[in-house]
Amino acid sequence: MIKFIPWSSILILGLINQLVAAPLALKNGQLPDDIRLLPLKDLNGYFPFDPPSSKKEWEIRSSKIRQELRVAAGLYPEPTRSPLNAVVRDKKECGDFTIEKVYIETLPGFFLTGTLYRPNREIGKRPGILCPHGHWKDARFYDAGESKAKKEIKIGAENNLDSARNPYQARCIGLARLGCTVFQYDMMGDSDNHQISHEITHRFARQRPGMIAKKEWGLYSPQAESHLQSILMLQTWNSIRAIDFVQALEDVDPDRIGVTGASGGGTQTFMVSALDSRVKVSMPAVMVSTAMQGGCTCENASLLRVNEGNVAFAALFAPKPIGLTTANDWTKEMTTKGFPQLKKTYEVLGYPQNIMLHNRIEFDHNYNLPSRQSMYKWFNEHLGLGHEKPEMEKPHKRLTKEALTVWDKDYPMPSGGEDFEIGLLTYLTEDINKKIINNSDVSRKGWEVVLGLDSERNNDVEWDLTLKNQEEGYVEMSGLINNKTSKESIPAIFLYPKDSWNKRVVIWLNELGKSGLYKSGANSSELKEDILNVLSQGTAVCGIDLFMQGEFLKDGKPIEVTRTVANKREAAAYTHGYNYSLFVKRVRDILTTISMIESNGHGANHIDLVGLQGAGHWAAAANFLSKNLNRVVIETGGFEFININSIRHPDFLPGAARYGDIKALISLAKTSPWIVDDKGLPEWIKN
Structure with missing residues (x-):
């Protein structure tokens, strides 16, 4: 027997669902205005060359x-x-x-x-x-x-x-x-x-x-x-x-x-x-x-x-x-x-x-x-x-x-x-391997190219607040981190303690994106215990949708394969010879977020980075490239780039194994991270 539900009930259920879901930075179904959502560049593109203005340049x-x-x-x-x-x-x-x-x-x-x-x-x-x-x-x-x-x-x-x-x-x-x-x-x-x-x-x-x-x-x-x-x-x-x-x-x-x-x-x-x-x-x-x-x-x-x-x-x-x-x-x-x-x-x-x-x-x-x-x-x-x-x-x-x-x-x-x-x-x-194993300088310089180090790409980053909610014990703010230089837009959530803020912000990465801060992901507005523990210490928490996470996707489900150019030949170079990998784009989102927090004018004195449960390798790469992180917590879960068996895997990264894989990324970073795989969660997260 089919039961008909009145339209009024459907509307009420919809409103309830909106109230209990994790907040969005954009209208439901709207995608970020991000240049990376355009078609990928390929060998038939346009490759202009800008001449230098001086010998020194x-x-x-x-x-x-x-x-x-x-x-x-x-x-x-x-x-x-x-x-x-x-x-x-x-x-x-x-x-x-x-x-x-x-x-x-x-x-x-x-x-x-x-x-x-x-x-x-x-x-x-x-x-x-x-x-x-x-x-x-x-x-x-x-x-x-x-x-x-x-x-x-x-x-x-x-x-x-x-x-x-x-x-x-x-x-x-x-x-x-x-x-x-x-x-x-x-x-x-x-x-x-x-x-x-x-x-x-x-x-x-x-x-x-x-x-x-x-x-x-x-x-x-x-x-x-x-x-x-x-x-x-x-x-x-x-x-x-x-x-x-x-x-x-x-x-x-x-x-x-x-x-x-x-x-x-x-x-x-x-x-x-x-x-x-x-x-x-x-x-x-x-x-x-x-x-x-x-x-x-x-x-x-x-x-x-x-x-x-x-x-x-x-x-x-x-x-x-x-x-x-x-x-x-x-x-x-x-x-x-x-x-x-x-x-x-x-x-x-x-x-x-x-x-x-x-x-x-x-x-x-x-x-x-x-x-x-x-x-x-x-x-x-x-x-x-x-x-x-x-x-x-x-x-x-x-x-x-x-x-x-x-x-x-x-x-x-x-x-x-x-x-x-x-x-x-x-x-x-x-x-x-013999040339790299004891030569951290070579490994470091190789990684800088592999990860697309660019010191000037985050010079113009802005925060665009789209939603602000007063919750018990904290303020929840959704919005977009807009990189004007690179024309990229990152959906983000900032959680600020209502009581005394200690001028510290934790960027919390998750394989689901910013909805990973919540107990049931995008379908919940209830924060996880770890997040509440950090907030209770007076520390703010930032969650972001890295490229092709969360609000970058119409269904919000994690992607299993990456895009390729139109060329049907299954050689990675046709795509990755002209475009940075999804992994690099995601790491760059983390660096953009760090830059925004540093330059936002709200007075953060310390920036921490946490990458748990499938996000540790992104945190390791961002920590390697960043010079201004205070505390870094990484859970690798045994991840190694050499184990990736598809050129369309979301974590496929050309050059990663050559320069020492994730172990080198971790060891070469300025900030020595806390490795959860070895030590468990640090006390400041467990509280």
Whole structure:
């Protein structure tokens, strides 16, 4: 039998429910006006670069950007430089240049393959040039085919069939003829480099359950991300070791090192140029722009472009000579977006002559003859090659795969596959652990990047009171903590003792948000005993809804998975390379709250922080970043970042395990916290 309840009774029940529920900062169902609720940023966003106004400003800012880049690339600290065990063999004379087959061991058991091009004449010490290539299939062996080559010649992109069929060889041969020793090396998963496959390196799309584990894991897993182990890391390390190799060659002047590559090779060019001071001249082709930042998994890494983009990374090379090229691709607006700001940076530093843009947007994505000619002139000028007309590229006979391939029956291809991949990451983990375990300074600096330390983001924080209730023994005030600088808004509750306030405030974190101060969460207005105990001592209590808690959610239920960008490929870098993790956003909310209490003008002399029952790791991170907390109470509940098994877990944090996990966060903080797991609750909470 169905019972009908009169509307008047429903209204009364609703009013009663409102009276007994935890107070809200906003109207029921209204979300905070917070920029973080907008769609996430992705690689197809807009990445403008603001030039510095002075040398001093750039000195400080570039140091910060470079450190962020080094951490994101998994190269802070760098792996141990193991012996290269270089093999250079099978020299062939090709008229006015020679070629040799090369492989080097950039990490134990991990090989980089390529071809060494040299001028076939004695000219003493000469420049060494690195030529990483992009995403042209097997670029070192590439053959565009006669039909496509003829089309390139017809539109003026090339002037002979052999160069048109493989413009990447043409670049190396052209530089060798100009008097340079050139090392063209393979991307991972390309040409001779297959220890980690092309599918994993460049086309990874789905998480591999069998490669997710606390002790032995593979690339793209939550554990690899927590150690900042990525394809971008491995390829950039290959480039750094390639410089080691080229610099050590007897015919190379170690002080004249240049790098040039296109597309994905352009990414490697500006990466190694920014991170390795030995590079003296750089020319990343058709890659640097304020638009698309690189679509391949090999060009992305968690944390990489959260604050800056590729134009800023190119600017890190200043004031040394850098040349850039454009095409009818994402670089086509570079003349008005990106290059003027780079030019301004060089002007501020006093070297306007050291930057150049070759703008030819009538051609599609390329490293064609006009681009190569521009590069030849640039390298000729800045590496002192001494040619009157370096751009005059002569014809050559295209080299076949059979002439170039490194591996044969006498030099068999090394083993690879998943077991190799796991073993390589295990070696890297153990190697880095040795460097960090007794070096708190390295760990601290790594954590500052991982957690997005920004001393200026809380300079303008306000409290907006929306509701005030007089309760027995305390005043209950709801409102919003508005960060005007970052355009963020945090729902909060302040509970003030009615009697004498002791000028102390406790920020009380809970996995439910501010409703966790109440016995039955959002459905109760009755405070928990611990909160009443603290209030009875004359201490105020603050509860907040961290981002995606409480009033950030329409149903108020804790989220189980985080948002991702539209890209369906299950690589964390596509989301976390452009956006801070939910964990970082929540920690920043705590810091904003601390800043508001400090600057509010109500006279708080002491700020305490409590993180219990699923909130201890947030408290540990906030305590690490804050310098002004008095008492900190943390309950970890055995939490460790290394145990997180999903890149969409709300506590997923790239880089956390690399720098010592939660134990390091706790030990590195200025305020030594009370650990509930070891000691139980402190007396001032138990009363």
